Amino acid sequence: MSPTEPHADASAETAVGAPEDMTVGTPPERPAGAPGDTAVGASPERPAGAPEDTAVGTSPEPSAGAPGETAAVSLRDVSMAFGGKTVLASVSLDIAPGSVVALLGANGAGKSTLIKILSGVRTDHGGQVLVSGEPAALQSPLAARRLGIQTVHQRIGEGIVPGLSVAENLVFEELAQRRGNPFLDGRRLLARAREIQSALDLGWSDALLRQDVTELGISDRQLLILARALATRPRLLILDEPTSALSAAEAERLFALVERMRDDGIAVLYVSHRLGEIDALADRLVVLRDGRLTQDQARPFDWDRALRAMLAQEQGAGTARPTDGNGGTGDVAVSLRGVPLLPGSAPQDLDIRAGEVTGVVGLLGAGKTELARGLFGAEPFTEGVVELDGEPFRPRRPADAIRRGVHLVPEDRHADALIPGWSLARNISLPFLRSLSKAGLVSHAKEDRQGRDTIERLGIVARDEHSTVEQLSGGNQQKVVVGRWLAESPRVLILDEPFRGVDIGARRDIGRRARALAADGSAVVVLSADVDEVLEVADRVVVLAAGEIRLDAYGEDAERDRVIQTLSASV
Amino acid sequence: MTTTQTATAPPKTANPSRAAAGPHIQNAIIKYGFIFVTVALFAFFSLTEPSFRDSATLLDTLRYVSVAAILGLGVTLTMAVGGMDMSVGAVAGLGVTVAAKTMVTYNQVGAVAVIAVIAAGALAGLLNALLIVVLRIPDMLATLGTMFVIQGTKLILVDGQSITPGMTLPDGTTAPGKFTDGFLSIDRGTVAGVPISVVIFGVLTVAAWVFLARTRWGRVLYAIGANPEASRLAGIRVGAYRALAYVLSGVLASVGGLILASRIGQGDVSAGTSQLLEAVAVALVGTSVLGRGRPNVWGTALGAVLIGIITTGLTIKGLPYYTQDVVEGAVLILALVFSFTLSKRRTP
Numbered sequence: 001m002s003p004t005e006p007h008a009d010a011s012a013e014t015a016v017g018a019p020e021d022m023t024v025g026t027p028p029e030r031p032a033g034a035p036g037d038t039a040v041g042a043s044p045e046r047p048a049g050a051p052e053d054t055a056v057g058t059s060p061e062p063s064a065g066a067p068g069e070t071a072a073v074s075l076r077d078v079s080m081a082f083g084g085k086t087v088l089a090s091v092s093l094d095i096a097p098g099s100v101v102a103l104l105g106a107n108g109a110g111k112s113t114l115i116k117i118l119s120g121v122r123t124d125h126g127g128q129v130l131v132s133g134e135p136a137a138l139q140s141p142l143a144a145r146r147l148g149i150q151t152v153h154q155r156i157g158e159g160i161v162p163g164l165s166v167a168e169n170l171v172f173e174e175l176a177q178r179r180g181n182p183f184l185d186g187r188r189l190l191a192r193a194r195e196i197q198s199a200l201d202l203g204w205s206d207a208l209l210r211q212d213v214t215e216l217g218i219s220d221r222q223l224l225i226l227a228r229a230l231a232t233r234p235r236l237l238i239l240d241e242p243t244s245a246l247s248a249a250e251a252e253r254l255f256a257l258v259e260r261m262r263d264d265g266i267a268v269l270y271v272s273h274r275l276g277e278i279d280a281l282a283d284r285l286v287v288l289r290d291g292r293l294t295q296d297q298a299r300p301f302d303w304d305r306a307l308r309a310m311l312a313q314e315q316g317a318g319t320a321r322p323t324d325g326n327g328g329t330g331d332v333a334v335s336l337r338g339v340p341l342l343p344g345s346a347p348q349d350l351d352i353r354a355g356e357v358t359g360v361v362g363l364l365g366a367g368k369t370e371l372a373r374g375l376f377g378a379e380p381f382t383e384g385v386v387e388l389d390g391e392p393f394r395p396r397r398p399a400d401a402i403r404r405g406v407h408l409v410p411e412d413r414h415a416d417a418l419i420p421g422w423s424l425a426r427n428i429s430l431p432f433l434r435s436l437s438k439a440g441l442v443s444h445a446k447e448d449r450q451g452r453d454t455i456e457r458l459g460i461v462a463r464d465e466h467s468t469v470e471q472l473s474g475g476n477q478q479k480v481v482v483g484r485w486l487a488e489s490p491r492v493l494i495l496d497e498p499f500r501g502v503d504i505g506a507r508r509d510i511g512r513r514a515r516a517l518a519a520d521g522s523a524v525v526v527l528s529a530d531v532d533e534v535l536e537v538a539d540r541v542v543v544l545a546a547g548e549i550r551l552d553a554y555g556e557d558a559e560r561d562r563v564i565q566t567l568s569a570s571v
Numbered sequence: 572m573t574t575t576q577t578a579t580a581p582p583k584t585a586n587p588s589r590a591a592a593g594p595h596i597q598n599a600i601i602k603y604g605f606i607f608v609t610v611a612l613f614a615f616f617s618l619t620e621p622s623f624r625d626s627a628t629l630l631d632t633l634r635y636v637s638v639a640a641i642l643g644l645g646v647t648l649t650m651a652v653g654g655m656d657m658s659v660g661a662v663a664g665l666g667v668t669v670a671a672k673t674m675v676t677y678n679q680v681g682a683v684a685v686i687a688v689i690a691a692g693a694l695a696g697l698l699n700a701l702l703i704v705v706l707r708i709p710d711m712l713a714t715l716g717t718m719f720v721i722q723g724t725k726l727i728l729v730d731g732q733s734i735t736p737g738m739t740l741p742d743g744t745t746a747p748g749k750f751t752d753g754f755l756s757i758d759r760g761t762v763a764g765v766p767i768s769v770v771i772f773g774v775l776t777v778a779a780w781v782f783l784a785r786t787r788w789g790r791v792l793y794a795i796g797a798n799p800e801a802s803r804l805a806g807i808r809v810g811a812y813r814a815l816a817y818v819l820s821g822v823l824a825s826v827g828g829l830i831l832a833s834r835i836g837q838g839d840v841s842a843g844t845s846q847l848l849e850a851v852a853v854a855l856v857g858t859s860v861l862g863r864g865r866p867n868v869w870g871t872a873l874g875a876v877l878i879g880i881i882t883t884g885l886t887i888k889g890l891p892y893y894t895q896d897v898v899e900g901a902v903l904i905l906a907l908v909f910s911f912t913l914s915k916r917r918t919p
Binding site for chain 1: 781785786787788790791794797798800801802803804805806807808865
């Protein structure tokens with residue numbers, strides 16, 4: 001394929017080798033198969049339709065690109081950048097048939113981008129995807145499905161069609177694509193659904209198949225989606241946080257199904273934050289961090305290493321900030337007694353002190369966000385006693401917490417903090433408009449001055465205070481959200497994942513502001529899944545797992561190794 | 572695919588350096604297109620029809636649109652919080668009936684009628700707020716429901732008949748009262764040559780603008796419309812403000828009802844029904860004015876004036892009255908093209 005006329009080539013050969021011309025990080029002229037990877041060696045002459053035979057009856061061991069075996073799906077130097085920020089940097093990965101590969105990574109590591117590329121949702125990436133050794137053009141979700149890549153997304157609701165029966169939902173993909181007879185044949189449909197259910201051993205009766213799908217519980221819906229994906233006999237099945245809505249027993253059912261698929265020769269890419277599941281299920285584990293694959297392990301897994309690769313940026317020793325023996329001497333600003341952080345989890349006690357930064361580390365689902373939102377009244381705690389400076393504190397809505405000086409910078413700044421289309425100054429002034437108004441009229445002069453002050457104080461890079469938030473980078477947007485809460489100095493400032501999608505400079509600036517605020521006598525709480533982000537700003541580190549406090553240490557005692565060991569011991 | 576290159580690459584990155592001639596022209600069309608159309612039409616009618624130039628015609632046009640415009644202001648408030656009020660026409664119609672009932676049947680003075688009408692409007696707004704904020708029914712459906720309930724209530728109130736002065740009441744007596752002169756002057760009287768209804772329209776427009784664009788309450792309403800969850804997490808009592816928007820909308824609609832009652836001079840049971848679509852249209856046209864793509868008071872007022880100019884102009888040109896709906900509908904669709912189709916392309 002000539003590099004000088006990619007357009008002509010692409011239109012002539014849409015099925016083969018289209019994406020490599022998009023390469024960001026690799027030379028565009030590289031022809032398919034040229035790098036001499038073991039996985040691709042013999043493939044070019046094999047017809048595209050035939051590869052199933054190689055996928056069946058292969059060795060059960062996890063084998064990353066073992067010679068002589070064609071990976072079900074391979075990534076070759078796949079890269080992606082949005083707006084100058086690298087999301088995936090030259091990721092190469094072989095997923096062997098009949099194996100479960102677990103993909104781990106903190107939020108923002110690039111997992112969802114990777115899934116979107118494999119499922120044909122994003123096509124503007126560099127590098128190449130090979131399906132059974134053949135370069136594949138995944139230019140749409142349909143194309144990906146036709147090539148045998150099925151994705152089960154995290155949000156179950158997206159796959160279910162309410163108002164149709166379970167059977168109709170089960171064969172929905174065939175319904176949606178079938179040409180010919182436009183009239184539904186109920187009996188044939190049911191027969192086909194029955195066939196699927198018995199092949200997968202779902203144990204679903206005819207009565208259940210005839211029910212409206214909305215009568216199914218959440219775990220049965222999840223199984224339905226999975227069964228629908230499997231009915232097409234995919235080469236690769238991508239499961240994105242499949243158990244996030246399931247109980248332990250329900251998850252067991254799903255695992256049994258996943259194991260069955262693996263034994264049937266299907267390759268599975270399993271994305272989860274629940275390390276216990278991965279430990280039980282996966283043949284191989286890879287860790288994505290800042291768009292790079294940083295770990296690739298076969299069983300038995302070394303969780304300590306895996307977590308370190310996922311959560312920590314630096315090697316070697318590292319601790320929270322030294323406290324000079326003053327750790328834990330400040331006044332207790334907030335005290336929690338007997339508060340369960342997750343539904344059904346054990347009640348917890350925690351004191352948060354003024355004059356210091358308390359870092360809370362935990363994986364997704366550990367109860368961090370629940371702690372933050374409970375204290376802020378966004379999702380009030382249902383049990384236990386909370387006091388603020390010795391007074392009872394039961395905020396029923398954020399307005400109550402704000403009145404008492406408890407402020408929250410939420411996890412998702414776009415969904416929960418920024419007003420789209422508004423200027424920086426207006427976004428900053430929103431919580432405390434009253435103090436900028438006289439008789440209800442907002443003083444634009446005061447508002448603009450506040451905007452300029454915030455720009456200066458936090459080092460926000462923007463043309464001026466009238467720039468809309470969309471014109472700012474992620475780090476500067478985050479500074480706007482933080483700056484909003486500094487207008488009236490908070491008694492307690494809670495920052496939930498404040499550094500996500502934020503560049504290092506902005507992270508330092510925000511961290512400095514947080515420390516300055518603590519030095520002035522506020523209580524600051526920073527919650528994050530990233531150990532180093534927390535160690536960088538915190539005086540004290542609290543480790544949460546499954547809603548329970550597993551470690552609570554100050555200064556030099558809050559050591560990186562100890563934190564990671566605590567986390568991996570919770571697997 | 573190889574052909575999709577940088578064009579589709581990064582979403583959400585507003586690139587100021589890309590401002591070539593094309594986007595400039597398009598932005599100008601989006602921003603000023605509607606004002607330009609209004610001015611051009613005004614010039615066209617003024618030049619071709621001498622009677623259109625008459626200031627009396629202009630004032631008459633404004634008088635004609637004042638009801639739809641005031642109702643439209645209420646719709647604008649509810650659109651600012653991300654909602655919609657479909658009941659404004661019915662509330663205005665209720666106002667007509669309540670005014671007639673108060674003055675004709677109960678023989679009260681105009682001031683009492685004004686208070687009763689506005690109270691009825693506020694009550695209707697509270698009902699909407701209850702359904703939408705407390706019972707969480709989607710705004711469009713809830714207000715559609717109240718629209719029917721209010722229309723029905725109105726009919727029950729008057730036993731299905733229009734109330735006219737001197738009519739025979741169900742108990743056989745003759746209605747004692749009449750529309751007072753003071754009340755009738757709301758639409759028929761003038762201040763310095765300007766009809767009082769036009770003055771009300773002007774005053775309410777300015778008041779609504781100050782409220783929405785200059786006060787913190789208006790700011791909060793817009794914040795709720797743009798991102799309700801972020802507003803809640805900024806400490807805003809989202810429910811209370813949404814309720815406020817619907818109550819104000821009800822009150823504004825009842826003011827429209829007062830003007831309408833004064834204009835008709837009797838308790839016409841069918842009054843107000845045609846006002847709903849005009850009010851919604853006016854508010855939607857308003858979103859396209861100045862290319863803001865969001866509800867705004869001046870846009871709504873200008874949208875009302877534009878629809879008035881078009882209707883009056885075409886009437887003078889001899890177009891039959893029954894073509895009005897088609898023309899107004901076309902104007903609305905054009906405005907929506909400005910608001911959505913064109914501006915979407917600007918900010919993908």
